[in-house]
Amino acid sequence: MAKFDYDLLTIGAGSGGVRASRMSAEFGARVAVCENSRVGGTCVIRGCIPKKLLVYGAHFADEFADSAGYGWTIPTAEFDWGRLVEAKNREIDRLNGVYIRILRENGVEIIEEHARLVDPHTIEAGGRTLTAETILIAVGARPGVPDIPGREYVITSDEAFDLESLPKRVVIVGGGYIGVEFAGIFNGVGAEVTEIVRADTILRGFDQDVRLALADGMAKRGITIRSECVVRGIEKVNGALSLRLAHGEVLDTDLVMYATGRAPRTEGLGLEAAGVGVNESGSVAVDKYSRTSVPSVFAIGDVTDRVMLTPVAIAEGAAFAETVFNDNPRAMHYGDIPTAVFSQPPLASVGLTEDEARARHTEIDVYMSRYRPLKHTLSGRDESTVVKLVVHARSDRVVGCHMLDMDAPEIIQGLAIAMTCGATKAQFDATIGIHPSAAEEFVTLREKRPQHPARAVR
Ligand code: NDP
Secondary structure, eight states: OOSSSEEEEEEOOSHHHHHHHHHHHHTTOOEEEEOSSOTTHHHHHHSHHHHHHHHHHHHHHHHHHHHGGGTOOOOOOOOOHHHHHHHHHHHHHHHHHHHHHHHHHTTOEEEOSOEEEEETTEEEETTEEEEEEEEEEOOOEEEOOOOOTTGGGOBOHHHHTTOSSOOSEEEEEOOSHHHHHHHHHHHHTTOEEEEEOSSSSSOTTSOHHHHHHHHHHHHHTTOEEEOSOOEEEEEEETTEEEEEEGGGOEEEESEEEEOOOEEEOOTTSOHHHHTOOBOTTSOBOOOTTSBOSSTTEEEOGGGGOSOOOHHHHHHHHHHHHHHHHSSOOOOOOOTTOOEEEOOSSOEEEEEOOHHHHHHHOSOEEEEEEEEOOTHHHHHOOOOOEEEEEEEETTTOBEEEEEEESTTHHHHHHHHHHHHHTTOBHHHHHHSOOOSSOSTTHHHHOOOBOOOOOOOOOO
C-alpha cells in the first residue's frame, strides 16, 4: 500500500498549478489539486484573458474613429458595458471548463476546497486530511491596497472586471501594468480617466523612451496622468467619491480603482505549521528548483514573487514536474523574459532598458526611431510608434528591444527568440525586412543615437 494518499498535492489551480499537475500526472504521478475558487486562476478568471478581451472591446473606439480617414462613414457607435461583460464572462466560463477538462483527462483529481498545510506531507482541505509525498504551493497573489482612510470605497482589478455599470469618471491609483491597462480600457469605452502615479511617470522599470512616449500617447487620448501625486484619503460625499490628495487638493470621481501591486496569497496557508520559510515581502522562499525550506514542499508562480507573469509560472510549473517526477532537474532561467503592457497602444519589451544596460556595461549603442505609423497617415491619429534597440558595443550583442506600437507584443515575441539565440546587431542588419511593416524598423535601424552620459536607473 502506498505510504501517502497522493504523489503530489497541488494547492491552487491557476496557470502554474494546472501545468505542474497535468505534467506530473503525465509522468505517472497520482495527483490532486485543491482550488477554493474557480479552476484557471488569476490569468484565466480575473487577469490576462478577461483583461485582453476588455482591451479588444475598448479598441473598437479607435477603429471606428480611424475608419473615417479611409472613406467610411459610421453612424454614431453605441457601447453597452453590460453586454461586453456578459460576453467576456461566457468566454471565461468556457475556458474554466477547458481547464477542468484538461485536468480530468490527465487523471488529476480536483478538490474544490481551501487547503492548508498541516505538516511537510499533510494538508487539510474541507475537513479532510490528505497526505502526499510532495506538496506544491501555487496559490498566486491578490491585489494589495495600501492602508489609507477610505480604503473600503476602492475597488481593485478583481471587481473592475464585473462592474455592473460603467462609471462616468474613474480614478486609477498606480502606474504599473494593471493601472495603465485599465486606464486604456476605461478611456476607450468612454469614461473620463485620471491615473494617479507616485513616480515621475508610468511604468517604472520599463525603458524611459517608451514609457514617456506611452504617457504622451495616453494624454493625447484624454487620460489625465497625475505624476508625483499621493492620495491621503477617500470620502464618500453625496454618492460620489472625493479623494484628498497631498497638498490639500480634492479630486471628485465616481469610481476609485487601486492597482498598486499584488501580494502573495499566503494567509491561512499553514506555512508556519509546516515550517515553510518566507521572504521579507511575505512570498514563499524557494531555491532554483522551486523547493522551499521544507524538502517535500515546493512553490511556483506569483506566491514566490520572482517574476509575476503567467508564462513564467507555467515554465516554473513545467520545470518542477520535470525535476520531481521525470528525473530531469530543470532550473528556470529568468533572463530576457519578454513582456507586454496591453495599453492603447501596447508597449512590449525584452532584455535590458537603456539605463540598465548603461549601468551594467560601459559601452552601449542605442538605435531608436519614433515615427507616425503608416495606418495613421490616413486616419489622422496623432500617435507614435517607437522602436528601440540597445546593443552591447564590444560584443555587438542586442541586449534590449523595446517597442510602442499597435503590434508591439506580437513583434517583440519574435525578437525575444532572436535574443535568446544571442543575436548581434550585424545579424539584425543582415535580416531582410517585411515591407511595409513596423517590424522591419528593427532590421533597418542604422543611425546610432549620440552617446550621452549614463542616467541613473529609474
Ligand atoms: P505593478 O507592480 O506593475 O505596479 C504597481 C504600481 O503601483 C506602480 O506604479 C507603483 O509605483 C504603484 N504603487 C505601489 N505601492 C503604492 C502605494 N502605496 N501608493 C501609490 N502607488 C503605489 O503592479 P500591478 O498591480 O499593476 O500588477 C501586478 C503584477 O501583475 C505586475 O507586476 C505584473 O507582473 C503582473 N501583470 C502583468 C500583466 C501583463 O503581463 N500584461 C498585466 C497585469 C499584471 P512605483 O513604480 O513608484 O513603485
